[in-house]
Amino acid sequence: MMRLAVRTLRFRKGGFIATFIAVVFGTAIVLACGGLMETGIRSNVPPTRLAEAPLVVTAKQSHLRPGAEDATPLVEQVLIPSSTVAKLRVVDGVQEIIGDVTFPAPVLAGTSVSSTGEGHSWSSARLAPYRLTSGRPPASPGEVVLDTTTARTANARTGTRVTLLLAGAPKTFVVTGIADGPAGHTFFSSAEAANLSGHPGAYSTLGITVAPGKDLAAVKKTVEAAAPVTVRMGDDRGLAEHPEAATGREAVISIAGSFGGIATMTMIFVVASTLALSAQHREREFALLRSIGTTPGQVRRMILGESLLVSIPAVLVGLIPGWFLGRYLFDQLASHGVAPAALEFHQGLIPFAAGAGAAVLAAVGAALIAARKSAKIKPVQALMEAGLQRKWFSWVRLFFGLIALGGGLALVIVTGAVMSGPLAAATAGPAVLCWALGIALLGPFWTKLTLALIRWPLYAVSRVNGRLAIVNVTTRSVAMSAAVMPLMLAVGISTANLYMQTTQVHASEQAFTKDLKADAVLVSTAGAGLAPSLLSEVRAVPGVANASAYVTSTGAIDEPRNAPFDEEGSLLQGVGPQNSSGTAPVRLTSGSLENLTGSTVALPDHVATKIDRGLGSSIRMTLGDGASVDLRVIATFAAERGYESIVLPADLLAAHTTDRLAPQILVSYAPGANPAPALAKLTATHPGVQLAHRDALIDTFNEDLKTQAWVNYLLVGLLIGYTGVSVVNTLVSATIRRRREFALQRLTGSTRAQILRMLSTEAALITFAGILLGTCAAMATLIPFSTTVSDSPVPHGSVWIYLFITATAALLTFASTLLPATTTLRHHPADSISRPD
Known part of the structure; x- marks a missing residue:
């Protein structure tokens, strides 16, 4: 059968080229993620200043x-x-x-x-x-x-x-x-x-x-x-020498692991759908083989052999762009502060073996799945079903599809009922994958349902070619689902992930800026902190109403033990003592910050209630440098759930940071005054100090979230590109293999323009179905996520994001359908009928 598989490749280049491209791109992405994983695990940072110390x-x-x-x-x-x-x-x-x-x-x-x-x-x-x-x-x-x-x-x-x-x-x-x-x-x-x-x-x-x-x-x-x-x-x-590398390795490992897993799952789905579509187009061939005595095992071995003959060269080719892609991703992570610049990139034999093994296993598994029905069918049934629509239903597919949908529903419930603030992304991210996987496994059902919803309205306004396209797509809905599902995957994953990031960044900014009173901020640009004497000089500038040192760090509440913070600790903000018109970014509900000196603290209402601590009570905290301090509660304030912070005296908090100095000074202007020019002159006399708008403070506060958002944009972009390859592969392959159908239409009187109009209507139906299902998968996650992080069911973000995603999906669909059809229609109908599929 291997000899037959080799001969088959010569005459069915189109379908195998699609599989080849899918495996090449999948290998490259998995290999790149493997390089990031090895880099994070090794965490090699050669010593320089301490190189002589054993x-x-x-x-x-x-x-x-x-x-x-x-x-x-x-x-x-x-x-x-x-x-x-x-x-x-x-x-x-x-x-x-x-x-x-x-x-x-x-x-x-x-x-x-x-x-x-x-x-x-x-x-x-x-x-x-x-x-x-x-x-x-x-x-x-x-x-x-x-x-x-x-x-x-x-x-x-x-x-x-x-x-x-x-x-x-x-x-x-x-x-x-x-x-x-x-x-x-x-x-x-x-x-x-x-x-x-x-x-x-x-x-x-x-x-x-x-x-x-x-x-x-x-x-x-x-x-x-x-x-x-x-x-x-x-x-x-x-x-x-570079302690940031120790913490940065965890970020690199986490990114590589999560994205590598998603990429592997996507590769399996893409390769499986490509091979399944190829197997569907070869039903007549398999029917003839079964009718002349070919056993199911021989059919399986032939399909498996074809898969290996295509995937192994594709893996070897994919290793080359995978090496460059891994280095590119690491450089991007390092340039944006996600990965430490001192970390050495490593991509040894293990990532190469993992990338190659994952791609080959995906191709082999997909081939076995694609061959299962063709190998088991009886010869007489094979000849009958070669011209009929293949049944899609199986109990295995139904079971795993329902499990995936149930997992998505469970994660959505956890997101809405348990999670809060930035933590909601931990369950919302996997939820959209479960929804997309569940819809993909039951793809023919969802495709038939979507087409049923839009069939009659579109049928009523269509002309002859449009109605022919509607009947064609509806009749071949099982085959069409192979084109709809990659489109759904691209739209669903990209829409959900992009709007999750924009919504979370917006919610974080709103939580911080809601009570931010500062009009400007003085920032240390040299990384050495601000001189303590600068604060009094700023307060003396005419037009300055209030000024306070501002310090941030993280810490942990040790006593009481039931503080509502995870193992990462809580955000600490340090400000100076001030009245209600001061610059502290909090909205007090009890007490005052006028006595925020020495060993005192102000707590969010939710935290104070959770640990049962009110005004005058005490807590014990461990600050960012490991120092343990006993603090007296002098105020409480309102804070958005999931974005709570603890407010300490700036002098106390700064003394327990690495630089021992405040890096920023918050400034609020008196009504009608504009001391910005005077502050600019003041900062010009202090090297390493810069006057900035309060937006700089917001950017600093959201720096981690924006970095995480950028990482997701980059990785989601790669994933969208890969699913886009799947969309193009599927549609181009499906269109080219319909050359006999087009030839028969032309021999019965249809013109090229009429066939192209029919295909345009089909492409519109496929686009609509993919966008609708992808949007449903995304909104099933985005609505509870947005409600959790921002108390609004409407995700925040520009509508142009969604329009760009859908426009790209439509462009890929129409181009992948009409361009190969135009090329196919250039041949004489008789030649097209005589050519093999």
């Missing part, structure tokens, strides 16, 4: 709340106290411990920041190692050593002066030396580095050298047992 120690960046099963990540830098260093010095196998402190120290050129940089103690320079090329180490306050790249950028030499932005204020130093080593680092004397870091006696990281003859892995385990720290060795040491 072991690198950092504090644990997580906190396990009392009674919780999962730890809460700590988003700020957790320091290692000197007491821990003393414990580690006596560990067996530890030869020397070199402590390092890290703090922002960008270099200034005039009043602008010429480069970003970090400050360190010169005693830690040998961890790279840095080697002096000129000058001497810093020995006293006011002296620094620059790396060669920073010195070249700042046009600095030994003996010249350089201005650094420290603690939000410029400070001048004498360059005592230039060192060769990794770029972007400035070194101070040990005493001055400790003072500038803001936490004398504590360290950001520790470099440990191991005594000769000691096993490195054994010493690592001993150090971890001696103190609650994280010890890294090998390539993992780079994670100590």
Whole structure:
């Protein structure tokens, strides 16, 4: 049968080309996702500044709340106290411990920041190692050593002066030396580095050298047992220099896993529908084979052989664009801050094997499904059914279709009844996939139902060719469902995912801006925070009604233990004490923020009710750097469900962030005043400070959501493109295989124009059915999702999104139907009838 399969490929190139294209694109997408997955799992960040330390120690960046099963990540830098260093010095196998402190120290050129940089103690320079090329180490306050790249950028030499932005204020130093080593680092004397870091006696990281003859892995385990720290060795040491890579790996793995699974499911569906349509068009051939004594097993082996002969070369071809696509996706994720830029992209043999294996298995599985009915049918029935419409119903298909629809219904109920705010997307996203899969499995039923709804109105206004098209499509509704279902999948998934993102971003902005009173915001552009003295200068500007430092972080409520936040913790907002006309983005329901100083806190109403804490009561929290604080409740405020935050004094919260400074100042204007020009002049005298509209604050607040939205746009775009390929494949293949039908119509008197008008009506019916079913699948998810996140059943977003999606679907359908039909109709009818399918 393999010989027959090889010969078949020579005469049925159209259908096999469609399968070939589907497998190529599917392999490329799955391979790209496999590369992202391997990159996230490996998390390779080669060490540079700490490359000479065999072991690198950092504090644990997580906190396990009392009674919780999962730890809460700590988003700020957790320091290692000197007491821990003393414990580690006596560990067996530890030869020397070199402590390092890290703090922002960008270099200034005039009043602008010429480069970003970090400050360190010169005693830690040998961890790279840095080697002096000129000058001497810093020995006293006011002296620094620059790396060669920073010195070249700042046009600095030994003996010249350089201005650094420290603690939000410029400070001048004498360059005592230039060192060769990794770029972007400035070194101070040990005493001055400790003072500038803001936490004398504590360290950001520790470099440990191991005594000769000691096993490195054994010493690592001993150090971890001696103190609650994280010890890294090998390539993992780079994670100590780039802690964002440790959290970014989870985002990369999550994106690769979720999208890879969706892409694999879509590939199976696309390849299966393409092969199924090809099998339907070859019913006459299978009927003849069965009538001359071919066994069901031989038919199955022939179809399976054809599938392998097409899929294996397609997989080999798909590996090439898959490698480039994986690198492109990673670069895009890194450029938008989703994946850490320091992370190394890896796409080894495992992703290649996974992509190839998934594609081949999808093709083989689809071939077996397509061959099942053709192989089992009896010879006499085969000859009878070759000219009749194939039955679509089976109990297996019905069972899985109902399971998928039931899963979609269950997820929708959970979305509306349990979820709130941004968490609603966790169940709404899979819900639309369940709806789409359920509709696809029962595609012929939904297609027949949709065509029945529009048949008679369209029949009443159609002329002869239109009525012929309606009768044709209605009679061949089972075959037409193969063209409708990919269209439904593209419209449903794209509409649901795009409007979910626009609705969620809008709901988040509304929740934040509803009570935002600030007219402008001063922002630190150098990543070093704002000088504390700047706040009083802003308040003194004529026309400024209120000004407050603004800090954000995350934390966790430890006591009481029933706080309504997940393991990621809660958003913390830090503002200064103020009256009801202040700039704090909250709407008070009890208490006042005038006493928001020291160890105090303001809670959302829902949180206060959930933990049974009112004015004057106390709670215990763990802040972003792991510090535990007892706080007294002095106010409560209204907040949208799912978007609750906790308000603390700005000074308290800033002291427990990585930079120890407020990065923003909120400013509200007096009625009728416009202090913007005066504020612009003020910021011009402070390097690294920029005056921005309050929209900048909204963008910062929604940064994570907008990044997530961009990722979904990118990945959904790829998925839409792939389903679009399926639509084109299916319709082109179906149209070309109808050449005999077109030839018979022309021999009986129909003109080319009449046939094209008939096909145009068919394309309109297919487009309408696909768009209607896709819209139903999307709205079944969007309505409960929108109601949950924004209290409105209408999704937020431009209507042009939907119009673009539907217009693209219509364009693909008409082009894939009319273009191949036009080419086919150029041949003489007699030639078309004599040509094989």
